[in-house]
Amino acid sequence: MFNLQNKHAVITGGGSGIGRAISVLFAKQGATVHIIELNKAAAEQTVAEIEEAGSKAFSYEADISKQEQVLAVFAEIGKVDILVNNAGIAHVGNLENTTEADLDRLYNVNVKGAYNALYAVIPVMKANGGGVVLNMASIASSVGISDRFAYSMTKGAIYAMSLSVARDYINDNIRCNTISPARVHTPFVDGFIAKNYAGKEAEIFEKLSKSQPIGRMGKPEEVAALALYLCSDEAGFITGTDYPIDGGFIKLNN
CATH class of the missing domain: 1.10.287 (Helix Hairpins)
Structure with a gap:
């Protein structure tokens, strides 16, 4: 089960944390992994770990907030079966202590970065007869979190964008879901x-x-296991859905 043999998976922010765990697990399950990272050294370290285990991986240095860079990377990669939009940044602050520069920075990386990858990959997936997109949302897209104004804004956008993509491309055999981790x-x-x-x-x-x-x-490996299921053929009946992986945060904090 959960075999990704002959699949090409793109993971943004795959150099550390959750992205690294997803990259390693997907490669273990047979995928050729393509890591898009701003931190070149971190990406190369993940690639080395994957290759040492006998699997295939490649790294690409790019700023996901820059569409021209993202399009160039996807053109180099070619075939893509799976996209995991994982790269993102955080910010502490309520409305009053979130500056315009803070808001722009969070939007450019977390929202526009995901959009850029989607913009690049959807035509490729349509041409290939389908694919799977997994976007990393957060519990902050479902419940109010103190002092996370800008971050919550971006993760709410990720959730809404994912529903739109799932609806618009369902007839192209493209599935799109989100994972909402609590603190990992x-x-x-x-x-x-x-x-x-x-x-x-x-x-x-x-x-x-x-x-x-x-x-x-949570542990990065636990999020990676859920990501593997949602990107596998076994989850072929699932689209337009958010999956909290939160230790009970959303439902049990009462």
Whole structure:
């Protein structure tokens, strides 16, 4: 089950965290993995890990907020069966302490970046007779999270865009779904805590862990396993759906 043999999968932000875990797992299941990353060294490290395990992977350095760069990468890749829009950035702040520059930066990477990849891949998938798109949303697209104004805006957009793509291309045999993680323990999270809560790292980590009713953060590999299912042929009857992977955050925090 969940065999991705002969599939070409593009993963944005595949150099670390959730993107890295998805890249490694998809390659293990037989896919040829194409990683689009701003951090060239991180992408090459993931590719090396995949190749060491005997699978195929390639890295491409690009800024996903720049459409010309994204189109050039997809032209180089050619055939694409699976797109995972995973790359993104975060921001702490409510409306009043979110500057115009903050909003633009979050929009350009999280929303426009996903749009650019979709804009590049949909014609390719239509020409190939179909494909699967998986966009990374968040619990912030379903419930109110304190001090995440700009971030929540972008993830709400991802969810809405995904419904639109699922509806518009259902007759082209293109499926589109979203995953909505709660807090997942990645190097990004450690860096985020260190930057915004210097001196209180252990306390904040514990607090964020316990905000999930299950009592811990998720693991990148757990998100990757759900991504694998949704991008496999076994999930062929699923489109236009969001899948929270949140330790009970959305339904059980009462």
